[in-house]
Amino acid sequence: MKKCLLIPLWLILLSPASEAQSAQPDSFEMELLHHSAKDTERVDILNKASRAFFTKDAQIAEKYANEALGLSAQLHYMNGRIWAQRNLALVENTRGHLDKQMQLTLSSLKLAESINDLHTLSILYNDMGNIFTEQNSPRDALPYLLRSLAIKKSLHEISEISKTLNNIGSAYLALHVLDSSLLFLHEAEAMKLAQNDRRGLAYTYENLGLVAMLQYRLEDALHYHQLSNECYREADNQLGMVKSSLNLAEVQTFMGDLINAEKNLQQAHAGNVVLKNVKNEMIYYKIRYELDSTRNDYRSALNNYKAYTERNMEFFNLEKSRQISRSQEKYEAEKKQKENILLKKEQQIHLATIQQQRMLVFSATLLFIILLVITFMLYRMFKKQKLLTRELNSKNQEVSLQNHIILEQNTTLESLNQVKDKIFSVISHDLRSPLAILEGLLFLLRDERITQEQFKFYSDELWRDVKNTSYMMDNMLQWASNQMKGIGVRADDFDILLLLNQEFELLQTLAKQKDVSLQHELSGSLMVYADPEMIRMVLRNLISNAIKFTPGGGKISVSARIDRTFAEVIVRDNGTGIPLENQHRIFSNIYYSTSGTQNEKGCGLGLHLSKDFVERNHGRIWFHSTPGNGSSFSFTVPLSDEADTNSRGYTVVIQDQGSNGMSIVK
Secondary structure, eight states: OHHHHHHHHHHHHSOOOOOOOOOOOOOHHHHHHHOOSOSHHHHHHHHHHHHHHTTTOHHHHHHHHHHHHHHHHHHTOHHHHHHHHHHHHHHHHHTTOHHHHHHHHHHHHHHHHHHTOHHHHHHHHHHHHHHHHHTTOHHHHHHHHHHHHHHHHHHTOHHHHHHHHHHHHHHHHHTTOHHHHHHHHHHHHHHHHHHTOHHHHHHHHHHHHHHHHHTTOHHHHHHHHHHHHHHHHHTTOHHHHHHHHHHHHHHHHHHTOHHHHHHHHHHHHHHHHHHOOHHHHHHHHHHHHHHHHHTTOHHHHHHHHHHHHHHHHHHHHHHHHHHHHHHHHHHHHHHTSOGGGHHHHHHHHHHHHHHHHHHHHHHHHHHHHHHHHHHHHHHHHHTTOGGGHHHHHHHHHHHHHHHHHHHHHHHHHHHHHHHHHHHHHHIIIIIHHHHHHHHHHHHHHHTTSSOHHHHHHHHHHHHHHHHHHHHHHHHHHHHHHHHTTOOOOOOEEEEHHHHHHHHHHHHHHHHHHTTOEEEEOOOSOOEEEEOHHHHHHHHHHHHHHHHHTOOTTOEEEEEEEEETTEEEEEEEEOSOOOOGGGGGGTTSSSOOOOOOTTOOOOOSOHHHHHHHHHHHTTOOEEEEEETTTEEEEEEEEEBOTTSOTTOTTOEEEBOOSOOOSEEEEO
16 A cells, blocks of 8 residues: 555656767767867857766866857857757756856857757757756647757758657656557657667666566566666666666565665665755655665655655745746747737736646645655554654644745736736726827828817827827836846946936927926946846936926926945926825835826836835935925936046936925835
8 A cells, every 4th residue: 555655646747858969989089189179160069978977977068168169159150059058957967957058058049049059959949848858847848859950851960860769768758648659658668679779778668667667567677767776777777777776676675675775775875975855855865765764764764754854845845936936938939029019918918827736736736645645654654653643643743844834836927917907907998098098189180070180189199198198118027027037137338327328318209298397417428336137227216206297387306426435316396296095005016106296197116116125236215205396306326446536526406396295204
């Protein structure tokens, strides 16, 4: 009964073996000594050396790959850069860092797609499928693997075809579709036997052993894992030897061969001390716990089970972070598409959020079921051991911790739903109005119900509404991306005066339409260190807000001054000011928006977004406002190392004459 319950859990944790592109070892050191020229031929030798050594010595492989990557960048050698990054990804795989392997493989894949290299694409698609399989996402893996297989068949690459057939079998194994898995694995085995590919057979025998384990054919499983171990040792594949030793220990434990199980488990542990593979370390403690349980050494079993549980929780938390990261990347890609399909993209984001919620609920349910099974097993093992009552009570605390994690996940989902609701609210209420006005005017003009002179009379007001709507759209997209944690600070040295001049012409036009004076006085460049696009958005929001709430005949000015290591920028107006009862809402998470002096609309995101952008760039933002007398908004950004230290008296001021009032500092 115990063994039958352990096998499904074992499959979740021990992902199927995947096969990378093989390479024959050679005296690459001699080749590199004889070929010292810094050219593309040396890059190719370095990449071949890295590929040959990654299963033997990850540090040597990493050294060769980094040298190849640096030299490829100097020579602008695209093919060398692709294979260097791919080799670094394989090194990260040996360490169990699947997230880093994914990033490096994606970078190589984008470069290969840009030059349409089919051979390279087929190998990188194969790698992507392997990564998804090891991340327990076999459904995501299959499209990449099938695409890789189609390309390899079109190129008639027999050795490569057998590798991808093996990996498709791995994906079906992870899905528990065992008949399909065996079909692809036996086909891969036949091709590799025909080619006498002992290195590749190691992966296929390992997968066949895992299938036999699931079918509880322990003798067959032991046979296949022994063959896999022999092939891994012939190829001096360190990671493969660790995995095969763990597999043998697992099978031998189930079969009652505890002496050999202990021997293989110790060999696996010794090998993993060098590799430092976090996933294999977790599996080691799980098998150690099973072995101690079979020996009736329950105290050691409990200690090993605790060690396994700690690493298991870290592994599952990492998998959830990868899922969220992939959702963020998808959102970023969709955001860059054309504006004429914006509504369709928003619908896709909404559907993706729902799907993600279902996946999280399913994962939480599965985790809860696993915990129930584990609790039941522990109760059966320790019910006669009265001295271990305190350890059993600790399991209840673990369940409470898991419930707390589930609650935090639900809070994250609610936050994502709020982002979606806010976007739909702005689209349905604030963006439709100017579009409807434009549609009506164009309809009247088309049907000649108004003259072009009448249309021109309304065009200025319509242009202002459309521009305000454009700013509103920028704020909404920046805010939504920020809420999804998709914005990173890209700080650089830049002249804030140059950035202000780029925005000033359009803002000046908006001000003139309202008969508002907009001025600035500049005495020279002012170099700061921050993200220029974020600071551009802050300036645009503060100045457009001043125009919005300043009536005709009013004045607006921008000033700047240097205070030690920071530049302070001030935007002042003599407009309507902010009511005292609403001033506490300006920078809060409550989205506050009112109509301007000419009924201009807003979405309530500009100031909240500005505060976040300023603080991300190590500055602060605050304001003074007196109702009826105007407002003054100020923010700071760090000075650049290139800033002129002799310009301490420098000022760039947007002033208004009614800025006395209360001060709120954020």
